[in-house]
Amino acid sequence: MAVTTSTPPQRGADPQAPADAGAAVRAASTGRVASRVFAGLSTGAGVLILVTLAAVAVFLVMEAWPALTASSEDLEAISWFNASSVAAYVGPLVFGTLLASVLALLLAVPVSIGIALFISHYAPRRLAQGLGYLIDLLAAIPSVVYGLWGALWLIGQLDPVFTWLSSTLGFVPLFEGYQAPAKNVLSASVVLAVMILPIITAVSREVFLQTPRLHEEASLALGATRWEMVRMAVLPFGRSGVISAAMLGLGRALGETMAVLMVISPGFLYSFFLLKPGQHQTIAANIASKFPESSGLSVSALIATGLALFVVTFAVNFAARWIIARRAEFSGAN
């Protein structure tokens, strides 16, 4: 949900000096009106997004207020509320959300960069086009379909992998204590990774294609192999683009509901046991799970967790912008 608002640059009418003076006046006046209308429309659109964002923020705060100010006794009266304050309740959820999303990112980014490089620099042109089209298609699959796929098919396929992982690497606490079926945070991350793969790939591919031809050719002319060319010319040029792509993917993973809801056995712990069931839950999935039977204060408490997600997403995006801004000077983008 990155929002950048910059008022569009005001450009005066710039008619291309016509021969006829009368035509020039007419063209200039219509051009001026059109320009003004367009400036108004795009400013309006820019303002609209700010207003929408503010409205969402105000709604979240207002609706969450009763839960934020409620006494711990009132909160504990909610049957599923297993903490004494909203902050204590949200904490493990924020942790679970970040853990699942970051794991998904770790799984997705290397694969995405590989696919993007293959399409931009390795594949024959015709294959590259077809493949790019397929990747875009993946992005159009609704998340509930990914959820069904994860819950009904993927979990079964991951079972032997996780069994092996837990038995051979079980001495590492991360992989300790796997229990079938594979309804744990790592499975959820795998589904999320598949979901965010297309967007990261698509953006990275576009960035890699922008690498100046001269840089590439210069690199090859100096005797670099194709891999060295990619490493020295393409990747440094595309770095900030890949980071933005990853952040777009992270944004989608943070707010993803259905896929996580259908795959994970939820729990409310700060836990790094990736293969144990009942350890983690994400904010969005928790809201979807608890909302249907909620009323009164419990709705407020859920909206308070939504507010936390809003803040986390915002923070992640700001961090991403900061990273990109800091690295901009080293990239070939300027």
Added chain:
Amino acid sequence: MKLTPHKRFGAVALTGVLALALAACSSTSSAEPGETSGAGGGSAAELSGSLAGAGASSQEKAVAGWIAGFNDTYPDVAVSYDAAGSGGGREQFLSGGVQFAGSDAALKPEEIEKATERCFGGEALELPLYISPIAVVYNLPDLDTEHLQLSAATIAKIFNREITTWDDPAIAAENPDVTLPSTGIIPVNRNDESGTTENFTEYLAAASDGAWPHEASGDWPLSGGQSGKGTQGMIDTVSGAEGAIGYADASRAGDLGTVALKVGDEYVPFSAEAAAKVVDASPAAADATDKRLVVELDRTTTEKGAYPLVLVSYSIACSTYDSESDANNVKAYLSYVASPEGQERAADPSVAGSAPISDDLRTKVQAAIDAITVAS
């Protein structure tokens, strides 16, 4: 959907206006209600209007079936049911937003007081019209028996993670003729608040002689285990791993094995008759009346052939309505629900797979329904 304070105020205000309007014209139409209620709720052609209900999601499928069946006879009555949860349904009913409610729990004492006000001086009706057996399901495809036999205490220890393998001596002792695998047990619970969980934990707490240390609750008391959302999530999770055990609405057990519960000295597998039997064998609640047929489910019953792990969901309505059409519609609808056809319809596995109520209970329920009148 929840009523916001504004809407709720609106609903109350609207009811008040309606009551005034009706009071104003009641002198002219006072002869009619007597006639129609004398005719047993009116004939099909006379009933029309809308009938709104809200409440427990456990009943949702059965209610959908009942509405369809009811509309076969009374096509002009528009019945709706909002599965807002038991608490939400009772709240909407008491505020006058809906004419009837479905609830997994009986009205609380303070709600009974409010109900008198809502029912224009009458009384609330609480009718146990939805009885659903809950099965303890397990995924052991190679087991050479139809029903594993377990006592409540053993089930409690399994779900409390004290018994961790299927060949545990406690399980073997109850199933002497079965070869049990050494597979680990994976207990599965529901991760959403649910009436199924509440009834299951209530059964464990009451019948396990202290082996279940937790209180009855709609939310599962232990954390860090396998779980599924909703009945389907539960069935999917149990089906997903060999050795898993869970609990679910019996009609949804499918290919999974189901446990025969120890009742007295014998083991009873679930069946519609066995589930209806425990409701008949259970005493009425302390504050029950002939209108509020609240049952204190006897989880520790030793009645032969009774299956104590059931969910009972009540249909809540008023004994008195301020409008003739409401009274007649509610009366006709509830009569249909309580009728053998209505109960059979809900019992169809493709509808809800519930257990039809017994004839004894039907007589009592019908008597309460027949007493629905219009406020004078």
